[in-house]
Amino acid sequence: AQKVTQAQTEISVVEKEDVTLDCVYETRDTTYYLFWYKQPPSGELVFLIRRNSFDEQNEISGRYSWNFQKSTSSFNFTITASQVVDSAVYFCALSEVDSNTGKLIFGQGTTLQVKP
């Protein structure tokens, strides 16, 4: 069965610290997409990144980087030199293409608090 697990419920760091948010997924599909979304207090989910199951290259975008490892079914997200504006709830999500469902399966979310 498909499932996304974000084991860290809450993380608190001090500004400028690096922080890694963990995501582990389960799927039987061979073709799938993985996503990270950010949900600030306003409530709107903001898209951060999408990776497909055939592309295990790590990606860096500014202070954000993502590490995708199929061998461990993980798709971790690292924020380098965190800032107060990074405080939000972060969701990892899975979309199974083989199943043609088009739906996103979300993890429970990790609340990140960055203190000044």
Next chain:
Amino acid sequence: KAGVTQTPRYLIKTRGQQVTLSCSPISGHRSVSWYQQTPGQGLQFLFEYFSETQRNKGNFPGRFSGRQFSNSRSEMNVSTLELGDSALYLCASSLQEWDGVQYFGPGTRLTVT
């Protein structure tokens, strides 16, 4: 380009009533999905529409229904409201059917008393 818009943003209803929520997707997007977010259950998929057809439905009772119009705008309806239906209802639109990135609206906060 304007993002996904949802109306109303906040709603208070009484048990037993029904409610209709509206979603306007990003211009050109033909796929619209709905999700329910609660503190206990997290983000759960409700249904997805593409070209006015419901393509997939989540594990919710029949009280939850939706539709999509020819201009891709979508509505969801919840009949006979229960206290447990209090949640943030999020709508998302995407350009492609199965693997498109879903862009979310600000949500409708529904409170059932």
